Amino acid sequence: MKYLSCLYVLISVGVLGVSASAQPNIIYINADDLGVMDVGFNNSAYRTPNLDRLRAEGMLFTAAYAPAANCAPSRACVFSGQYAPRHGIYTVGSAARGHASYRKLIPIKNRVYLNREVLTLSEVLREGGYKTIHLGKWHLGEDPTLQGFDINVGGYGLGSPKGGYFIPVKGEVATYNDRYSPGTHIADIFADQAVTFIKANKADRFFMHMAYYLIHTPIQAVPGLVEKYGDxxxxxxxxxxxxEKMDESIGKILEELDAQGLRERTLVLFSSDNGAHSALSSQKPYRSGKGSYFEGGIREPLVVRWPGKVKTGSRCDVPVMGIDFFPTFLEAADIPVPEGKVLDGVSLMPLLTESGHFPERALFWHFPIYLQAYAGKADDSHDPLFRTRPGSALRKGKWKFHEYFEEGDLELYDLNHDPGERHNVARLYPEKTAELHAEIKHWRETLQAPVPSEPNPEYQAEVAKKALLEARE
Known part of the structure; x- marks a missing residue:
């Protein structure tokens, strides 16, 4: 049973001698489907002046990774602080995606929502004395207030805004239809509600999860901004x-922190949940995009600003992952990890403060499922039929290792010389390949990660082969 005892609360705010004034406000800004190359500070053509400012005033992580290549599993990993095999969310919806005759194995069954028994980041922070608000995309259950948030603005079980981005809309955000004029963008509503929350709670400690639906589909041009880029x-x-609309919204939040004198005592972390839709935005030099476990699908922009703790304009090249946010926020708030809570992530505080020890480690991904390719769209992923097939992946140092379960294929890439993962050097480095293969198998055994092995009776080898050849023409 999930619970937080009174003893835990007393320890967190009493015995440790932590005062409210010593704990920072925490704002976690999470973009949806925003690729690592889709921000101005990474030399893109996109205009993101407010994010560029945040980068200039904080630390940029150049090797930041999403815990999964699409929405729900990535978010579940962040809010649980755990790798996907522990919570069982591997994709959105069914694990059996794509044509049945193309799937050689029966994939592992996917959990759609985060089990309510899983202790979340928001629950721990709330029990530690934080006022909590969620704005935007949740995707981990029907109601964020059942998983640690005092206030929910627009979050529900699905991954895109009902009715699109402009008032009038449907779903959770529809409660604002009568309060905002037709044509108002929901990103402006979220910013407005965030500003209202900051004003009302400026004397308290607060945790804000600003989870934009942007840049997820539907792709809808923003009047007054789209003209800068074309038709x-x-x-x-x-x-x-x-x-740019998302960036504008973020700017309003940053401005309110300044207006309320909260800039110095607020930790702001900006990131994304996975890579970009490859048909809309190239992530070169990285390969592929959302849904793929090549770098373009899991690399994410990551910036942290915390005045007085994090040096302005600093940079960190150490590989990190979204599962690290949970322990990072707890350490920043001086809240202990609740007894019995298993965290796979590691606090980034030694990196942020450039002091202390940060362990050398491997980063892991596990995807015992199928995810079909976008219809009619070449996304440069594993093959033209699937963005990913069942397998696991590992990043350790300069090495990126992939294992695919259908045929037992192994791939090894030297990211220092081949960030696009074009040249499989597994045969050139058999010892390194064997070493990493053993490490990923040990990791799976430790987490009891399920590996699909049952043949799919609907699989038709010749049909799949023909479809693959035709797709490659």
């Missing part, structure tokens, strides 16, 4: 305008 009917121009 409103051009999906790439519309995509660019959506990025």
């Amino acid at each position: 409103a009917k051009d999906r790439r121009a519309a995509y660019a305008s959506m990025i």
